[in-house]
Amino acid sequence: MSTPANSTEQKVWLISGANRGIGFGLVNNLLARSDVIIYAGAREPAKATELQKLAAEHKNLHIVKLTSGSVEEAKEAAAVIEKRSGGLDYVIANAGIAYSTSRLEAVTLEDFNEHFQVNVVGVLVLFQATLPLLLKRTTRVFEAVSSAVGSNTNAHLFAAFNNGSYSLSKAALNYLVRRISVEHAEDGLVAFTVHPGLVETDMAQKFLERPEAAAWKSVAIKPDDSAKALLVVTDKATKDTNGKYLNYDGTELPW
Numbered sequence: 458m459s460t461p462a463n464s465t466e467q468k469v470w471l472i473s474g475a476n477r478g479i480g481f482g483l484v485n486n487l488l489a490r491s492d493v494i495i496y497a498g499a500r501e502p503a504k505a506t507e508l509q510k511l512a513a514e515h516k517n518l519h520i521v522k523l524t525s526g527s528v529e530e531a532k533e534a535a536a537v538i539e540k541r542s543g544g545l546d547y548v549i550a551n552a553g554i555a556y557s558t559s560r561l562e563a564v565t566l567e568d569f570n571e572h573f574q575v576n577v578v579g580v581l582v583l584f585q586a587t588l589p590l591l592l593k594r595t596t597r598v599f600e601a602v603s604s605a606v607g608s609n610t611n612a613h614l615f616a617a618f619n620n621g622s623y624s625l626s627k628a629a630l631n632y633l634v635r636r637i638s639v640e641h642a643e644d645g646l647v648a649f650t651v652h653p654g655l656v657e658t659d660m661a662q663k664f665l666e667r668p669e670a671a672a673w674k675s676v677a678i679k680p681d682d683s684a685k686a687l688l689v690v691t692d693k694a695t696k697d698t699n700g701k702y703l704n705y706d707g708t709e710l711p712w
């Protein structure tokens with residue numbers, strides 16, 4: 458059954474990387490609201506069993522196929538959303554990878570290229586496909602889930618993580634979204650990046666098992682708590698949020 462399109466009451470959301478981790482938490486928390494239509498991006502919808510379960514229970518949740526960096530899939534998802542809902546209010550570019558375990562001196566080009574493809578190109582492609590839909594509505598929020606490790610200013614805090622490619626890709630993502638915020642300020646777009654915290658997902662679990670992470674274990678938070686906090690930040694987003702780099706508690710991070 459299709460969800461009513463163009464309702465002024467309902468906000469239309471798209472979240473990438475929604476089949477697990479923080480993305481799944483965002484979808485799950487949004488479903489508690491009555492005024493939302495949610496498009497959940499997953500690269501393999503047929504295998505996204507938890508999302509499928511939710512979608513069977515909630516007619517306002519739709520799964521779309523989204524592989525980061527695939528122009529074709531991003532365009533197809535945008536076409537489906539436009540047909541069904543008319544536009545988008547919120548895009549949260551959340552999909553990402555982080556498996557680099559090397560200092561920069563040892564990073565392979567393969568490792569670097571994969572991180573760049575998913576964490577940077579993937580967000581650019583999603584932005585290009587969804588901008589026309591955001592401009593059809595008045596909310597116009599484009600939010601990318603970055604990381605505190607992408608901060609130039611704080612590079613010294615995270616060098617010991619040995620995650621060269623990942624940090625580089627998130628620093629590039631920060632620039633990408635900051636640049637989008639400048640290029641589209643006059644469109645009323647609200648583009649910003651967020652650090653979701655150190656979150657106990659599959660991604661962080663591998664990091665937390667490493668000896669260099671010992672001191673960080675005590676600050677790790679649950680995916681559901683990260684998602685709740687990110688939605689508070691997102692709900693508060695206004696024109697003044699455009700171009701910001703925010704922590705999950707809403708405070709600003711240094712570029």
Ligand code: NDP
Nearest residue numbers: 474476478479524525551552553604655656658659660661
């Ligand atoms: P998870 O590894 O738990 O989930 C990652 C999500 O991204 C999955 O849905 C995964 O899909 C998707 N994904 C990965 N590669 C691709 C791809 N090529 N195309 C489409 N989707 C893809 O990670 P988190 O939930 O922890 O991470 C979410 C975001 O938060 C990421 O951008 C990450 O960098 C950021 N972040 C996380 C932190 C943490 O402590 N967890 C800290 C700072 C930032 P699939 O299941 O198909 O692989």
